[in-house]
Amino acid sequence: MSSPPAIRAGRLQDRLAAFAAIGATAKNGVNRQALTAGDRQARRLLAELGSARGFAVSQDAAANLFLRREGRDPSLPPLLLGSHLDTQPTGGRFDGALGVLAALEVLEALADAGVETPRAVEVVAWTNEEGSRFSPGCFGSRAFAAGRIDPAWENALSLDGERLGDELAATLAALTEAAMRPLGGTIAGYLELHIEQGPVLEREEIAVGAVTGIQGTRWLEIAIAGAAAHAGTTPSSFRRDPMVAAAASLHDLYGNVMPRDENARLTVGRLRAEPGSINAVPERVIFSVDIRHPDPARLDAIEAHVRRTCAHAAAAAGCRSEASILFDMPPLTFPDAMVALVEDAATRQGFSVRRMVSGAFHDALFVARVAPAAMIFVPCRDGISHNEAEDVEPRHAAAGAATLLECALAAA
Amino acid sequence: MSSPPAIRAGRLQDRLAAFAAIGATAKNGVNRQALTAGDRQARRLLAELGSARGFAVSQDAAANLFLRREGRDPSLPPLLLGSHLDTQPTGGRFDGALGVLAALEVLEALADAGVETPRAVEVVAWTNEEGSRFSPGCFGSRAFAAGRIDPAWENALSLDGERLGDELAATLAALTEAAMRPLGGTIAGYLELHIEQGPVLEREEIAVGAVTGIQGTRWLEIAIAGAAAHAGTTPSSFRRDPMVAAAASLHDLYGNVMPRDENARLTVGRLRAEPGSINAVPERVIFSVDIRHPDPARLDAIEAHVRRTCAHAAAAAGCRSEASILFDMPPLTFPDAMVALVEDAATRQGFSVRRMVSGAFHDALFVARVAPAAMIFVPCRDGISHNEAEDVEPRHAAAGAATLLECALAAA
Numbered sequence: 001m002s003s004p005p006a007i008r009a010g011r012l013q014d015r016l017a018a019f020a021a022i023g024a025t026a027k028n029g030v031n032r033q034a035l036t037a038g039d040r041q042a043r044r045l046l047a048e049l050g051s052a053r054g055f056a057v058s059q060d061a062a063a064n065l066f067l068r069r070e071g072r073d074p075s076l077p078p079l080l081l082g083s084h085l086d087t088q089p090t091g092g093r094f095d096g097a098l099g100v101l102a103a104l105e106v107l108e109a110l111a112d113a114g115v116e117t118p119r120a121v122e123v124v125a126w127t128n129e130e131g132s133r134f135s136p137g138c139f140g141s142r143a144f145a146a147g148r149i150d151p152a153w154e155n156a157l158s159l160d161g162e163r164l165g166d167e168l169a170a171t172l173a174a175l176t177e178a179a180m181r182p183l184g185g186t187i188a189g190y191l192e193l194h195i196e197q198g199p200v201l202e203r204e205e206i207a208v209g210a211v212t213g214i215q216g217t218r219w220l221e222i223a224i225a226g227a228a229a230h231a232g233t234t235p236s237s238f239r240r241d242p243m244v245a246a247a248a249s250l251h252d253l254y255g256n257v258m259p260r261d262e263n264a265r266l267t268v269g270r271l272r273a274e275p276g277s278i279n280a281v282p283e284r285v286i287f288s289v290d291i292r293h294p295d296p297a298r299l300d301a302i303e304a305h306v307r308r309t310c311a312h313a314a315a316a317a318g319c320r321s322e323a324s325i326l327f328d329m330p331p332l333t334f335p336d337a338m339v340a341l342v343e344d345a346a347t348r349q350g351f352s353v354r355r356m357v358s359g360a361f362h363d364a365l366f367v368a369r370v371a372p373a374a375m376i377f378v379p380c381r382d383g384i385s386h387n388e389a390e391d392v393e394p395r396h397a398a399a400g401a402a403t404l405l406e407c408a409l410a411a412a
Numbered sequence: 413m414s415s416p417p418a419i420r421a422g423r424l425q426d427r428l429a430a431f432a433a434i435g436a437t438a439k440n441g442v443n444r445q446a447l448t449a450g451d452r453q454a455r456r457l458l459a460e461l462g463s464a465r466g467f468a469v470s471q472d473a474a475a476n477l478f479l480r481r482e483g484r485d486p487s488l489p490p491l492l493l494g495s496h497l498d499t500q501p502t503g504g505r506f507d508g509a510l511g512v513l514a515a516l517e518v519l520e521a522l523a524d525a526g527v528e529t530p531r532a533v534e535v536v537a538w539t540n541e542e543g544s545r546f547s548p549g550c551f552g553s554r555a556f557a558a559g560r561i562d563p564a565w566e567n568a569l570s571l572d573g574e575r576l577g578d579e580l581a582a583t584l585a586a587l588t589e590a591a592m593r594p595l596g597g598t599i600a601g602y603l604e605l606h607i608e609q610g611p612v613l614e615r616e617e618i619a620v621g622a623v624t625g626i627q628g629t630r631w632l633e634i635a636i637a638g639a640a641a642h643a644g645t646t647p648s649s650f651r652r653d654p655m656v657a658a659a660a661s662l663h664d665l666y667g668n669v670m671p672r673d674e675n676a677r678l679t680v681g682r683l684r685a686e687p688g689s690i691n692a693v694p695e696r697v698i699f700s701v702d703i704r705h706p707d708p709a710r711l712d713a714i715e716a717h718v719r720r721t722c723a724h725a726a727a728a729a730g731c732r733s734e735a736s737i738l739f740d741m742p743p744l745t746f747p748d749a750m751v752a753l754v755e756d757a758a759t760r761q762g763f764s765v766r767r768m769v770s771g772a773f774h775d776a777l778f779v780a781r782v783a784p785a786a787m788i789f790v791p792c793r794d795g796i797s798h799n800e801a802e803d804v805e806p807r808h809a810a811a812g813a814a815t816l817l818e819c820a821l822a823a824a
Binding site: 196197198199200203215217219229230231232233234235236238241243244246247248250251254258259262265267268269270271272273276277278279280281282285288290292326327358359360361383385386 | 608609610611612615627629631641642643644645646647648650653655656658659660662663666670671674677679680681682683684685688689690691692693694697700702704738739770771772795797798
């Protein structure tokens with residue numbers, strides 16, 4: 001009888017290094033944006049690694065790439081494990097790649113041990129998760145969940161003037177040895193390992209995060225209109241200064257939203273004053289407010305609080321405030337059984353684990369629309385991501401992969 | 413015996429209309445920037461109006477233009493009355509022109525009445541007060557006070573690619589009938605009528621402002637550095653958010669500087685967050701602080717308060733604050749005897765009058781370095797200036813001119 005399946009940490013590190021070399025930057029990062037030559041090269045390498053182990057290679061119309069290890073009953077829906085291979089323009093070596101290569105490691109560990117799973121297990125590399133070359137992101141997982149490609153997305157243009165539809169066709173054509181499969185289809189479940197992209201696990205020295213859901217995100221734009229006036233000649237009582245209202249609004253929001261709700265996030269990353277003269281009271285101040293919360297009712301309540309606060313502060317300064325919604329993505333909660341699957345798997349493997357909400361989007365957000373899904377987080381150094389300095393300790397990469405394997409054994 | 417001298421309000425209005433036609437814009441404003449063809453045309457008209465009344469026309473190397481009505485003793489230093497004829501690109505009909513044409517009206521009123529003054533009275537039109545075509549502004553009055561033209565200024569280039577030195581020579585050459593006079597020289601005093609460019613006189617329904625001085629101006633740039641972070645994944649306690657520090661700083665400054673000192677002005681007209689992503693905690697927030705005060709000690713105290721407030725708020729948010737001075741113009745106080753001269757003149761003429769500080773620069777700021785100077789303000793509609801909508805009621809223009817005449821009679 002064969003020994004129980006186990007991931008091989010050294011092999012995983014070798015694979016991470018091999019993929020990091022494709023699109024490597026001078027600063028030890030990776031520039032391998034979606035549907036570029038580098039992305040095609042990474043897909044080819046993944047396909048070759050899969051073929052070499054006898055896994056069936058296929059791709060769908062969205063260029064999602066699959067490696068399948070057949071199960072005892074090929075008619076059962078497969079268990080899907082994966083993430084993405086594309087990166088930000090100045091991306092790191094782990095965001096996405098870790099999830100795909102840990103999934104491959106799981107398949108190889110099963111094959112090494114000769115384990116026969118009841119259902120097939122598939123590795124997936126979703127197309128264009130980052131959305132930095134072609135908007136929107138999570139293109140592949142959205143298309144998979146919808147069973148179709150939104151025609152509008154095919155006409156998305158990159159900054160270098162390429163059309164997504166054209167680059168997609170070229171990417172598919174570059175991997176002719178992969179069988180074409182229908183877009184979408186029934187799956188038993190989806191598991192995605194990903195770096196946390198935040199500081200919590202590292203600071204709490206916890207090896208594994210069992211992700212309970214992905215918080216909702218809403219972007220507001222607040223425009224406060226006052227009256228331009230000469231900085232030297234206009235006394236305080238004659239001013240209608242929108243910067244006074246903006247400062248009062250933000251000071252109030254920073255003091256009340258996050259401090260009173262540990263699950264709330266409120267960020268003002270963009271602010272401008274018009275016309276922007278040093279020696280003039282501005283006419284308008286416009287700023288963004290990014291609010292996030294796992295609970296949709298709280299998201300609504302925070303939005304209402306932001307609108308009310310800005311309106312009151314504007315009125316007090318003799319100004320008018322208008323709010324508009326730029327973006328709205330509702331929260332997602334993973335099924336509790338799937339979260340417990342991750343938690344139990346980590347615990348059985350002897351890793352410290354905590355439940356946590358994902359602050360960022362992931363392909364799992366969309367796959368969860370069509371199947372039970374879960375995510376496993378591992379710590380990344382200083383919480384840094386979308387950055388060439390992104391780094392993950394080998395022991396944490398291995399712990400994540402081992403947890404993923406344990407989950408796959410339980411779910412497949 | 414002749415009747416006492418009196419200004420003729422209709423003549424002043426006709427002159428204002430004639431000059432407003434030179435560089436008139438579609439929106440009833442004026443575009444007559446320094447040393448342009450329009451500026452030359454306005455100088456020519458002023459010279460012709462002066463010559464027609466027998467006033468001696470002269471200009472100096474800075475193209476300051478003078479009309480002289482001789483006094484009983486030509487060896488006495490003259491009294492100078494004036495302002496400027498150049499405008500902002502989208503300027504109004506009164507900023508500058510009112511002061512020059514009211515001074516001409518004073519000379520004509522003296523001539524009409526056949527009054528012989530002990531000393532000569534001169535009208536002056538200073539060159540390039542606005543500084544919008546060639547920086548810095550107050551070119552002519554600075555040169556007059558210094559007795560020389562700063563060589564660096566001659567090489568100033570306009571946005572249309574012209575060099576100040578060349579445009580100055582062409583402007584001088586265009587008025588060959590004006591005698592050349594030395595730059596600078598001894599004068600008995602200087603009086604300048606100007607629109608307030610602020611709302612105080614209008615709102616308080618006061619006809620004349622006796623300007624006690626020109627407040628000091630200091631521009632600070634505050635840069636608060638924190639750490640960029642993902643808006644979704646970074647909990648509040650892990651953030652070092654410079655926008656939090658900026659909001660706290662500004663809220664504190666708005667609540668404490670102007671409300672506690674009616675002579676203080678504090679304006680934040682420019683603010684930016686870097687990198688300016690909606691979904692990222694900014695790395696840096698940079699903003700300007702324009703502070704003004706008539707008292708240099710208070711200006712220093714306010715600067716120190718701004719630096720302290722920003723440093724404390726930055727530290728509280730885990731950030732660092734740096735302040736630098738972009739511009740510093742010390743306050744000027746006109747001699748009390750000159751302020752009283754204006755106040756008494758207005759009162760004798762039956763006009764309501766209040767002492768007030770000028771929030772903006774004027775040529776008087778520089779002429780005051782070499783002679784006793786004073787300024788007379790009149791109300792402008794809604795405090796609007798540097799704007800094509802700039803407007804002054806005829807009765808207020810006449811009241812300003814009558815006050816200027818009364819001052820000239822007392823001082824000449």
